[in-house]
Structure formats: C-alpha cells, structure tokens
Amino acid sequence: SRQIRLAARPEGKPGPEHFRFEDEVLPAPADGQVVLQNLYLSLDPYMRGRMNATKSYSPPVEIGAVMEGGSVSRVLESKDPGFAVGDIVLSHTGWQTHAVADAAGLRKLDPKLAPVSTALGVLGMPGFTAYTGLLTLGQPKPGETVVVAAATGPVGSAVGQIARIKGARAVGIAGGAKKCAFLRDELGFDAAIDHRAPDFAEQLKAACPDGIDVYFENVGGAVWDAVFPLLNTFARVPVCGLISQYNGAGASGAESVPGLMRQVLTRSLTIRGFIQREFADQRPAFLRDMADWIAKGELRYREDIVEGLENMPHAFAGLLEGRNFGKLVIKLAD
Ligand code: NDP
DSSP states (O other): OEEEEEOSOOSSSOOGGGEEEEEOOOOOOOTTEEEEEEEEEEOOTHHHHHTSSSOSSSOOOOTTSBOOOOEEEEEEEEOSTTOOTTOEEEEOOOSBSEEEEEGGGOEEOOTTTSOGGGGGTTTSHHHHHHHHIIIIIIOOOTTOEEEEESTTSHHHHHHHHHHHHTTOEEEEEESSHHHHHHHHHTSOOSEEEETTSTTHHHHHHHHOTTOEEEEEBSSOHHHHHHHGGGEEEEEEEEEOOOGGGTTSOOOOOGGGHHHHHHHHHHTTOEEEEOOGGGGGGGHHHHHHHHHHHHHTTSOOOOEEEEEOGGGHHHHHHHHTTTOOOSEEEEEOOO
C-alpha cells in the first residue's frame, strides 16, 4: 500500500513538509478481516485538527501514523462471510491506496443507488452533519431566514437547500463570484454573498432584511462578526465548525465573551455546538430523506474530484483556503 503519513505537526498551514509518502507491504488478513483497494479518499476540514498534538473531540494522529480519513473501497480478498470479493464499501482506512480492515467497521454500498463517491459527501458524513445540525438544532420554520457560510461545500450546500425545502429563505456565503453564482443559479439559494467583498457586512445586512433566525456556523472569524448583529431574538446558532481558525489564526479574544453573553441573554439566543456522530440514531431518516430529495431534484450536490494520492496534501491545503469547489474527494481508481 502506498501511504501518506504525518511527518510533522504544522504550526499554521499544512504543507508538503508535514507529510511523508511510504510504501508498506500489507499483512495477510485474519478471520473477520478484508483486504481493500481504496477507490476514493475523503478530504475534510476536521483532519487539520487531527494534525495537532492536542486532543479535541477525537485523539490526534500520531507522528509517523497514516493520516486518518474516510474512504470508499473495493473488497479484494475477504475473510468475513458478510463481504464478497468485488463488494464496494464505506471504510475508514485513511490516506492510502490499500488496507486490511476489520469487516465490523464497514458498510456495504450499492453502486446502483448512487455514485459511490457520494457516500463521502452528500449521502455521507457531511450531508448527515447538515441534516442533523440544521433540522435538530436550527429548526428552520417557513419564512425564516437561514444563513450559512462555506455554502458551496458539502455541509453548507445541503444546509441551504434543506432550509429551502422546509420553506425558509436561504442566504449563502462563499468565496468569489463563481461560487456565489452557483449558489443562486444552480442550488436555488435566495441570495449569495462573497465574504471577500470589502462591503461584505453591508451586503449581508441587505440580503437579510428581516434579520437572521438560523445561522449555521461553519467558519467563525469575520463572517461571524458580520452575522452576529443581525441575529433575531430567539435565533438558533448550531456551531458546526470554525474553519477560519483551523490553521491557527484569529482565535477570538477572551474580552469579547462578556459582550457575547450579554447578547445571548438579551436576545434569547441558542448557541449550541455539536459533533454529527451524537445524532447517530437519525441515520436511517437521513438516508431516506436525502435520497428522496436528490431523486426529486430538490437537492443537488457538487463534487470536486482530484486524481492521485500524490496530489492529496496540496488538495488538503486548498480545502482550508477555499480552493475546492464542492465536496473534495481524491480518486485513486475506478
Ligand atoms: P467545505 O468543502 O465547505 O470546505 C471548506 C470551505 O470553507 C472552503 O472551501 C472555503 O469556502 C471556506 N473557508 C475557508 N476559510 C474560510 C474563511 N476564513 N472564511 C470563510 N470561509 C472560509 O467543507 P465542509 O462542507 O466539509 O465543512 C464545512 C464545515 O463543517 C467545516 O467547518 C467543518 O469543520 C465542519 N464540519 C463539522 C462537523 C461536525 O460534526 N461538527 C462534521 C463535518 C464538517 P469559500 O471559498 O466559500 O470561502
């Protein structure tokens, strides 16, 4: 197996010096294990956190270990009665071309139902994050205004479209004119604002004449600063991610906390962080609803597919800077 291992912990942006390519001869599978060939590898913002030494909600990747991540794989050899050679599965083998995995951790995919790469995006963890965070915590009502940033990514694009399915207005925030046009013209967002525009805060205010009822927080930083004054009484803020801070920049100063708390009180705000796996019991409902919305054409998705393991570190750095346009996936084989 050709692998990418963590070579050093980055201080800021991850670069080639933080990764090491290595070839490993795989061990023979034991009973209850399978040999996998990875077809698609997922790249997700959380992986930046795993490169740090500090334990967040999950332990860090050790120096020298294979980088962690989800994958879609083909079974090449099976020592488990539940899986046959040729089966396509969702796995969590990390940044490598092949792996030996416990069958217990795998889920079989049906290539006839949907392109298998979607198990890493709209029908996988990011889609599930959008569905649970928005519906369970955001609770959008018809006519309300829902705002989401990183809006062309797998989480944000689903958040905005599900908000519209529920009868709310969706306002998306994204980097650049191309992404904003995509939100309006392809995904049906009611408005799209470029967070790099010099008058971003004014544009956002104009796009939300009735204020903001649900802000699905993906980025933090300057976007949060522009959103915060527009939150209505009883607004809900599911805190999903803070990608503007993942490379170490702009951790907010403690002096802003008392001001925030005063507004939480006077505007009766609900600000609630979550990690998608806490809603695991909603997975069947998610798969049913999402597949239904996609089939009806009510929900669209976009993938950004980069070929080759060697391009993975560069693509990952780009994910943290907005170079991706859609769910970022590394393709290794058909
Ligand atoms: P995306 O594919 O949307 O990629 C991240 C995007 O963030 C970039 O493309 C860029 O888009 C945007 N971005 C980066 N830096 C900034 C910045 N400083 N200001 C504004 N936007 C920025 O990622 P995902 O959809 O996979 O993830 C979105 C968020 O959801 C992340 O914060 C992630 O950590 C979080 N998440 C949380 C989970 C949970 O369980 N809590 C589970 C899964 C994801 P642009 O060009 O538009 O600026």
